[in-house]
Amino acid sequence: MSVATADGLTLAGRDRRFGLLLTAPGLLSLLIVITFPLFFTLFTSVHDYTLLTPNYDTFVGLENYEEALDEEYLPGSLWVTTKFVLASIVIEFIIGFAVALSLHATRRFGSIYYLILLAPLLINPVVVGLLWRMLLHSELGIINYAIGLVGISPVSWLGDADIAFWTVVLTDIWHQVSFMAILLVAGLAALPREPYEAARMDGASTISCFIHITLPLMRPVIAVAILLRMIFAIKTFDIVFIMTKGGPGTATDLISYYIYRAAFFGLDIGRASAMAAGLLVIIVALTAYLYRYMNSLK
Amino acid sequence: MRLFLSVLAALALGIGAAQAQTIRILMETVPDTRYIQELLPQFEEETGIDVEIEAISYIDMHSKLVPQLIAPEGSYDLIVVDFYWVGEFTKAGWLMPLDDLVERDGVDVDVYVPKLMDLVGRVEGVLYMLPFYNYSMALIYRQDLIDDADEQAAFQDAYGMELRVPQTWDEYWKQVEFFTRDTDGDGNRDFYGTVIQGQRGDCISMQWANYLYSQGGLYHDENWNPLLDSPEAIRAMEYYREAVENYSPAGSEAYCFDEAFNVMAQGRAYSFVTFNILYAGFEDPESSEVAGKVGITPNPGGGLNGGWGWAIPNSSPNKEAAWTFMKWAESAAVAKERAMLGGAPTQAGIFTDADVVAARPYYPILGEILAGTKDFPVFTYTTEFVEQVGLELNLAATGEKPVAEAMASAQERLHALLVKDGKIEE
Known part of the structure; x- marks a missing residue:
């Protein structure tokens, strides 16, 4: 039953209007803050805007996009980024889920585990990069020393193209895995107990409980966790900037560092904006796909 | 009252500071x-x-x-x-x-x-501008090893020449080979003739320039025509690759000067081609195990001016x-x-x-x-050039690209940037 008020709106309608009024300033500033840089980037990407001639006098249409697509090392960088995103998400998900399950089952010292788990996440990524670069020094680093004690010969963590890629992936995992774990543990805590009790009554094993109850119920949370990590992973910059500069060769040349070089070393903000816009399209497409997938689960 | 006075004094100071430039x-x-x-x-x-x-x-x-x-x-x-x-x-x-x-x-x-x-x-x-400080590059080496009578005799036996502060590249390279050793006999070399700072970009670009000059090579002629695919440049890269493979720590293709500095400062290397300003650090016992044992001399053939x-x-x-x-x-x-x-x-x-x-x-x-230094190409796109050539050098140093191919790409990239800057015609 709805109660009409003096201005002809229902009580719920007035609530809605009041709510809109309250959120309008926030929404509006959010809109400006988000859309302005977006349109500015798109606007810059169709002009010949360089740091040497920082003006919008020359409209060049899609020339910046064409130039970017012609670059010899761009496809390689996209491929490295794809591998990096896939590898770090898959491994982080597996480790993160395992950690989440054990944390969920923990009865004592939970907060201590959380603290330890969260510590890497609280460190600035630049510091993470510097820290690992020191630990992984091929001659003087403590890691090669430690594995030397058990008779393993020293590893060229950052000097060998194949190893360096995985070194960067593992550093990123070390840094970010707890984010995945925390999201998943929150999801686990919100699961209803009844299905498990019922399954136990029917004599289901822990493993079949996991496969038939936990996984299906957790699917929306998993999708969100993967989506967020994917967006962050595509944008990874600091670790390669500090640890490898994209090298050796092009082994760790992630797209965000590639775009940074076009902007700040190449001085070509127009071309860098074109690449950034292209990257945005990719991220939005992936996000839209995952979002639809998530909705289909409900 | 005292409080009042001190507040007044603080205000006066604050005003004074505001007036000062x-x-x-x-x-x-x-x-x-x-x-x-x-x-x-x-x-x-x-x-x-x-x-x-x-x-x-x-x-x-x-x-x-x-x-x-x-x-x-x-x-x-x-x-x-x-x-x-x-x-x-x-x-x-x-x-x-x-x-x-x-x-x-x-x-x-x-x-x-x-x-x-x-x-x-x-x-x-x-x-x-007024020049503030110079970071020209030089050869830093272990004077104590050169002065060592046993080393002198062994070097004489092996190469038929005197062990002394290197005057030519050929002499230096023999010393690099001579001093690279496996000191504890475990089958892995652990003392290095030289240390490479081979990280992609700035680090390798700077150090390799000295290798280029050592071979008599240059980046461009006096009319800005690029010379990076010259026989001298290719030979310089071959030396660099040889150093990475045989005479420098494994993994040094990812070092920048700080990591390379530490290898030398820990007494694990005979020599290091690097910035002269690092020498003070080698002489400081706080940062170096080899204080008092290192010397500095021009890179044979000329170092990089900076x-x-x-x-x-x-x-x-x-x-x-x-x-x-x-x-x-x-x-x-x-x-x-x-x-x-x-x-x-x-x-x-x-x-x-x-x-x-x-x-x-x-x-x-x-x-x-x-x-005795030589100049790096200074033009509008130097920063980008350092990045682009630094990538090609690193690809060659790690063996991912054959030396001649990498130098051909480096040549192409320098050419394109010089054209973009209007230094040369297409």
């Missing part, structure tokens, strides 16, 4: 910046101008400077300019010409080593005070004091000044090193 300088966290900071109280006392030095690491400097330089009024009164940026900054018109000020105040700019004046002073006849200059950006809010500071920092007395602290001089007389030499006997050698 303040200049802001963006600098890199390097020893020479530290020496300036140590001497700052002198300047502040003499002039009453407060100086705020913002010292940050090199990797952040360029991206922090550019927005301030583009702005009509930036936040820095005075800046320091790496030679990489000279072409770009002057082409963009960000730096203020200093000729009028120099003439007005009768500042003698002929005291500077001409090589540095050309690099971080004048551009096409206009004075934009340096920083003081400049007043056109966006500087307080140009006059900035100029006052620049004159003070570059005055004969302060320049000498900086050298006594370990700074890398730019004025010719300081390398051989009696007091400086008494405190730091190797300074005349630094003068010789600088005199």
Whole structure:
């Protein structure tokens, strides 16, 4: 039953209007803050805007996009980024889920585990990069020393193209895995107990409980966790900037560092904006796909 | 009452401070910046101008400077300019010409080593900077090993020549091979003839330049025609690759100068081709296990010239005070004091000044090193060139690309950038 008020709106309608009024300033500033840089980037990407001639006098249409697509090392960088995103998400998900399950089952010292788990996440990524670069020094680093004690010969963590890629992936995992774990543990805590009790009554094993109850119920949370990590992973910059500069060769040349070089070393903000816009399209497409997938689960 | 008085005093001080001029300088966290900071109280006392030095690491400097330089009024009164940026900054018109000020105040700019004046002073006849310090590159080596009688005899046996401070590249390379060893007999080499700083980009670009000069190669001829696919350049890269494979720590293709420095400072290497300003660090027992055992000498065939200059950006809010500071920092007395602290001089007389030499006997050698250096190509796109050629060099150093192919790409890239800059025709 709805109660009409003096201005002809229902009580719920007035609530809605009041709510809109309250959120309008926030929404509006959010809109400006988000859309302005977006349109500015798109606007810059169709002009010949360089740091040497920082003006919008020359409209060049899609020339910046064409130039970017012609670059010899761009496809390689996209491929490295794809591998990096896939590898770090898959491994982080597996480790993160395992950690989440054990944390969920923990009865004592939970907060201590959380603290330890969260510590890497609280460190600035630049510091993470510097820290690992020191630990992984091929001659003087403590890691090669430690594995030397058990008779393993020293590893060229950052000097060998194949190893360096995985070194960067593992550093990123070390840094970010707890984010995945925390999201998943929150999801686990919100699961209803009844299905498990019922399954136990029917004599289901822990493993079949996991496969038939936990996984299906957790699917929306998993999708969100993967989506967020994917967006962050595509944008990874600091670790390669500090640890490898994209090298050796092009082994760790992630797209965000590639775009940074076009902007700040190449001085070509127009071309860098074109690449950034292209990257945005990719991220939005992936996000839209995952979002639809998530909705289909409900 | 006392409280009231102290509040009054604080207010008075606050007003005084507000009236005093303040200049802001963006600098890199390097020893020479530290020496300036140590001497700052002198300047502040003499002039009453407060100086705020913002010292940050090199990797952040360029991206922090550019927005301030583009702005009509930036936040820095005075800046320091790496030679990489000279072409770009002057082409963009960000730096203020200093000729009028120099003439007005009768500042003698002929005291500077001409090589540095050309690099971080004048551009096409206009004075934009005063050279601040030089980081020309040199060969740092273990003097104690050269002086060792057993090593001398062994070297004589092996190569039929005397073991001495290397004068030629061939001699140096024999020493590099000779000193690379497996000292504990576990089958892995653990003492290295040389240390490579091979990380992609800036690190490898700088060090490889010395290899190029050692072979008599150059980046371009006097008409800016690029020469990176010349036989000299290819030979230089082959030497570099050989060092990575045989004479330098595994993984050094990812080192920058700090990591390479530590290998040498821990007593794990015979030699290191690097910036002369690192030498003071090797001589300091706090940072080095080999203090008192290292020498420095010109890179055989010539090293890379490098340096920083003081400049007043056109966006500087307080140009006059900035100029006052620049004159003070570059005055004969302060320049000498900086050298006594370990700074890398730019004025010719300081390398051989009696007091400086008494405190730091190797300074005349630094003068010789600088005199024998060669220039990196300085043009509008130097920064991008360093990145692009640094990638090709690194691909060759790691063996991912054959040497000749990488040098052909480097040549192509330099050519394209020079065309873009209008230095040469398509």
